[in-house]
Amino acid sequence: MTGSGDSWLNDGLDDVVGDGGALWVPGVDYMAGWRTAREAADRLNRALLGVGFELSAVRAVASTDGDGRGVVRLAGRPESAELLAGLLEGLAEGSGGVA
Numbered sequence: 219m220t221g222s223g224d225s226w227l228n229d230g231l232d233d234v235v236g237d238g239g240a241l242w243v244p245g246v247d248y249m250a251g252w253r254t255a256r257e258a259a260d261r262l263n264r265a266l267l268g269v270g271f272e273l274s275a276v277r278a279v280a281s282t283d284g285d286g287r288g289v290v291r292l293a294g295r296p297e298s299a300e301l302l303a304g305l306l307e308g309l310a311e312g313s314g315g316v317a
Contacts, residue, residue: 246286255280255288262290269305276302 242248259278266276276294283289
């Protein structure tokens, strides 16, 4: 995934670590969970780009939890999160929410 601007890879949005994010348990297949999360994060990032968001301001980030399950986190600047929330609220009001 790419966004506009040369520094989107180094803008600090990927520095998201959950509880125990630095602990690795031997024998847990973290890569399988991460690959699943990466596919979902890529799809969400394409959707964000499609509605005009810059990945340097908000993006989905693939990760795993302590059990190796895939996790997708949304990382972004507060103002971009507010814009995204407004967009989602507008969709929910117009269609009654996600089925």
